[in-house]
Amino acid sequence: MNENVPNSVEIIDNHLDQFFDENADIKVFDEIESEIIHRDVYFIKATKNRPYHILLSCGMSALPMKIPEDIESSEFAEVMILLPKEWNLEYESFSNERNYWPIRIMKQLMMLPHPNKTWLGFGHTFGHEDNEELADGIGFNSVMLVHSMELSDEFTQIELDDNKTINVYSIIPLYKEELEFKKKNSAMDLLEKFDQFGIEEIVKIGRKNVCK
Secondary structure, X not given: OOOOOOOOHHHHHHHHHOOOOOOOOEEEEOOOOOEOEOOEEXXXXXXXXXXXXXXXXXXXXHOOOOOOOOOOOOOEEEEEEEEEOOOOOOHHHHHOHHHHHHHHHHHHHHHOHHHHOOOOOOOOEEEOOOOOOOOOOOOOOEEXXXXXXXXXXXXXXXXXXXXXXXXXXXXXXXXXXXXXXXHHOOHHHHHHHHHHOOOOOOOOOOOOOOOO
């Protein structure tokens, strides 16, 4: 890794130490070569009491994002995605895009703000412009960033020494029709539909399309 590429590992390590003991099954998918930022993904394995895996990005917050003056949002962010415990996250499985796509999307989101001098925050969406699925057969063509419904604010708001905060946004995959609905209406309107149909934050392939 180039020494000039910022690294957020110490901050994320110290934060996770507040929530998980030394017996927790946590792995790091380490990026070998980095540009602009170093993009790692922490894999916090599911337990009996928490029946979903947590994938948490580490590196996006190494540099501040460019927030518009009229927007109240932290200039530092990371992203996460909650996957069912049955999801195969062994390294050997990553050649199958149906297993790997959450990590790929996380890495794309982590890099997006910095070379483009832009920002990511609540309600922002990202996906394929040609409506191509994120991976063959999963149905989803995009994702939306939201505040977590499963994890506490203490986990998703990392306080820094300089009174600044890293916001951790949760990634929710969307169908084409849901993305179109969000663009015509709002993220909150779409989340209300999710609530009406009992759609959870934990990714479920084949879940109901709330806009179809």
